[in-house]
Amino acid sequence: MQTEEYARELITAGVPWAKPGDVAAAVAERVNRAKNFAEATSPLLWVVLDGMIVRRRFTTEDVRHEQLEHVIKLVESRRVSVQVIPENYRGHPGLTGPFKVITPDAGPDVVYAESIHEGQIITSAADVSRYRLLFGRLQAVTLGPAESTEMIRKDLEHG
Incomplete structure (x- = not known):
């Protein structure tokens, strides 16, 4: 963007x-x-x-x-x-750093979490679910x- x-x-x-x-x-x-x-x-x-x-x-x-x-x-x-x-607004979960929840046309969702050093692709269904919850919490505020x-x-x- x-x-x-x-x-x-x-x-x-x-x-x-x-x-x-x-x-x-x-x-x-x-x-x-x-x-x-x-x-x-x-x-x-x-x-x-x-x-x-x-x-x-x-x-x-x-x-x-x-x-x-x-x-x-x-x-x-x-x-x-x-x-x-x-x-x-104070204390939102986005303060821990940027992340992307990626929902492809085929296959499971993944998360791309960023840091100053590098990005990390997260594929664990439980972890992806937690990031979805974080994104929902962010949207709620x-x-x-x-x-x-x-x-x-x-x-x-x-x-």
């Missing part, structure tokens, strides 16, 4: 020791994945974001604005649903999809 410039700033901030060539390669990989996703008709993507991600000013305002507009366009494509956890989109739009207007 990241624009090229947003991905560059995020990668540079998150891995400050990375060499410029490594940053460029990581950005190119993300941009390629984003392009493939945008051009495809599936999968559907349901995203829960902490409100601080929307509001934090760690990039230039132009890059931040472009990123939020990109998120709105993805939501308008109807393949992506974004729900935002209000900034004042968010604004609804329409309210979340409106919050992002208002943030764009009042930058």
